[in-house]
Amino acid sequence: MKIMEVEGGNQLTGTIRISGAKNATVALIPAAILSDEESTICNIPEITDTKALCDILNLLNVEVKRASESIIINPQKMKNVEIKEEFSKKLRASYYFMGALLGKYKKAVMYFPGGCSIGARPIDLHLKGFEALGAKVTYDNNKYIVEAEELKGANIYLDIASVGATINIMLAAVKAKGKTIIDNAAKEPEIVNIATFLNNMGAKITGAGTSTIKIEGVEYLHKCFHEVIPDRIEAGTYIIMGALCGNSLKIDNVIPEHIDALLSKLEEIGADLEVGSDYVIVSKQNSYKSTTIKTAVYPGFATDMQQAFTVLLTQCSGKSKVVETIFENRFMHVAYLNELGANITIKNQTATIIGKTPLKATNVVATDLRAGAAMVAAALIATGKTTITNVEHILRGYEQIVEKLTSVGAKIAIKEI
Secondary structure (H helix, E strand, O other), rough: EEEEEEEEOOOEEEEOOOOEEEHHHHHHHHHHHHHOOOOOEEEEOOOOHHHHHHHHHHHHHOOOEEEEEEEEEEEEOOOOEOOOOHHHHOOOOHHHHHHHHHHHHHHEEEEEOOOOOOOOOHHHHHHHHHHHHHEEEEEEEEEEEEEEEEEEHHEEEEOOHHHHHHHHHHHHHHEEEEEEEEEEOOOHHHHHHHHHHHOOOOEEEOOOOOOEEEOOOOOOOEEEEEEEOOOOOHHHHHHHHHHHHHEEEEEEOHHHHHHHHHHHHHHHOOOEEEOOOOOOEEOOEEEEEEEEEEEOOOOOOOOHHHHHHHHHOOOEEEEEEEOOOOOOOOOOOOHHHEEEEOOEEEEEEEEEEEEEOOOOOOOEEOOOHHHHHHHHHHHHOOOOOEEEEOHHHHOOOOOOOHHHHOOOOOEEEEEEE
């Protein structure tokens, strides 16, 4: 088992370069199997989710080569086999193979996906989308069998603007006959990145990044070269850390437009920010004002940024609130923040934070990926040495987090126990 030890009270100064987006990477890798030739994806982060997806590619007899930050995927000898639970349970995004296999072979067999326990997270919208395209869905002992004699374009309305459902339906529809229209589609930048990848292979997708996506089915997808966009959640996490303990901390390789909601809230509380074309420089301020944030689908305040921002709110004077509207179990970090010295109460889906409170080191748990990032942020400003367990969650989504933070002055290490 791995633990992370963080010695608090150190100033962060220097430059942190942001890696490729986890939430794009985990869909791009399954999307690559739709190609009839090999494809190359660069700026791939070295995280455990990437490895888990490559393990599934190996199971499917897909040739995978890693070269520096790139991955070359060749599906020409691919076999459509059942994706067993030992593979699917490692990450939520394994479900993208369902849409990709259905789109390519008209059949997908896999077990229910895993991932962080942050709420019910059903995949009903994905399955309804597949059925609208002509597939039959059978559920048997935690295993899904999705198959169709033929996939035909359809008009699909999503009850919720789900990122996962939008992408999965897009994957299934790329080779379907005729036109598919997804209404109330999610608008996240990662969706645009995946649509661009598919279009680079010869797909005909328009409207990605808007609420209506149109897909004209094609028969063949060719080789292409594609780049993963920078990770907006990783960028936001480090910017928040800079607001907590930075001194001209530069967060590089950022697309500021992707984190407008976060930057607006940081300015509102009084953060010192310099926003460039592809970077943000941030320094800690002695005084921050309280505020209220409400999570929302993009371009609103990202639910994945909420936990780390809650840490910053403990250092704001007065009463702040976090209203969580996306997942019903996304406050598991709060109990541990309170153990560190925060004053936070939860009622329904709202956390109320009374600040400013000093934090003191103790032993905490990374209950999920983003809660783990919040624990790191809190540990950086806590007096003493904080020990974080379940750090495997953190390593799922933050490439070289120890090396990046160490390079700018943090005292942080991962140990095996």
